[in-house]
Amino acid sequence: MAAVGVLAAVAGYLTVQYVSGGRGSDQCTVRSADGSYRLTPEQAANAATISAVGTTRGMPERAVTIALATALQESGLRNIDYGDRDSLGLFQQRPSQGWGTAKQVMDPVYAAGKFYAHLAKIPGYSRLPLTEAAQRVQRSGFPQAYAKHEPDAALLAAALTGRTPGALDCEPPRTTAGTGDAAKVRAALVGAFGKGVLPAGAAPSAGPASSDALAVPVRADRRADRDGVPQRGWELAHWAVAQSEALGIDEVAYGGRRWAAGSGWSTEREGARREESDTDEVRLRLVR
Template sequence: MNQARGRRGARLGATVSVVVVLLVIGAVVITGIVAALRWGDAHIASGRCSAGGHWLEADQTANAALIVGTTLRRDLPARAGTIGIATAMQESRMRPIDYGDRDSLGMFQQRPSQGWGTPEQVQDPVYATETFFDHLVRVPDYTELEVTVAAQAVQRSAFPDAYAQHEDLARAFASALTGWSPAALTCDLDPVSHQDEEATESVAQEAATLLARDLGLEGQVTADLLRVDATSLPGADGDAGRAAWAVAAWAVATAPVTAVGTVQVADRAWHRGEEGWQEVPGEPVPAGTVRIGA
């Protein structure tokens, strides 16, 4: 009888030990997930953005702004932006992922073993985007080709027809981000509370840094406001109105990263936490100018 009780006690003790271990492991996993989510929140806000009836998550939209911004800075046609977005959507859902087929990595799934760069380089969205367009512009008459054909000429994918499924979305976002479709791109983002003047100024500074990286433009930061003269944007072909809308769309698309809260262009304004572009009474913003603030 005592031996039976001892065996039951031993089994009970073993069961309790297993449960405790599982609870500890679960707590560690949950802590890791929460930490990862907090890390992500610290770098990019959640939310969704739309253009022409198509939707992207906030982080995807910021990467679309980088892709199209690169085409504008390099004075490439809007078609290049469509090809770039469609390619990145198919390859990685337009995210700089750290895995892929064989040694493929990054937003465009470029392979270090095939001379695309180091693993660190191809996972850098800026490097990956520049390298993609370095190859695309070498494709003869790429602007006249179908998106799938142009993308495949660069990527050499095992599924060349798959790029077509993203063409409509890519065209809608590229059109908005190049200024051809004014007020077409908007983001649904939660409002941001800036605690003091220094915090609001840092938002304008962050936007100015990203503006130079993506579009190659220098803005003027005054207190909490970034003023941008968009007329020198190479890809706008001297069209001040289109250039301003391209910069304005870019500012909204990158707001999840910069924490920008308001964008003004012409007689319209986008405010974080509100729906779409609102008409602003009074004097419009001067042609070719964009105001970006916290």
């Protein structure tokens, strides 16, 4: 009986770890007036990619919420290489069902793009209940399961699309964070947001390999927060914070505020008037 009890406890632990994505290593938090949600750096990076792919395609925040809730249910926002039958990746897409090759669906940018492409074909998807919209794309055997993730997905979407400024904080340990590489950061930006995210001529491999700073321009954006700061800037800033562990980003500055690994967001210049340049670009400093 003792052995049965131990096995049951282990099974329960593994189930919790699968569903939560291993919450014991949570180092990222989204906080806003609507609540808070904790997740791992891996989950945050995948969520930021899903959001970036959606907004780059011109999809509204509701679409990003639907996509995030779907990925939370299907994979716990982890890019897993296993699943039911041949299901793979963030959205558990099946190569045998026409979603792409195994290599393609394991690429978060590709997988998110395929999800949005299917979602966009659903008439009035933004007005449908989230479970119905997600189910029309996924054809899941458990369609009601998406509903429980909607509040958390909405919090994430509001932050990652830039509507809630300074809402995402990650705490990658400085002792284990890898060295930053500007070329890799540029490549990741282009992969998630498209070539237009960087100035003309700033190819992913451009710039000296030893550079520890990078400025990402904020394009004209009709979406703005209540202070008139473009959502686009906060979207890029939050993306950088979410990717900080994976890409070795140590500091992010935007809109008169600065995020530093280990200490979070702070006002960059206490009492100082925000300069125009503060909203023209997102400034990144990499780990050296």
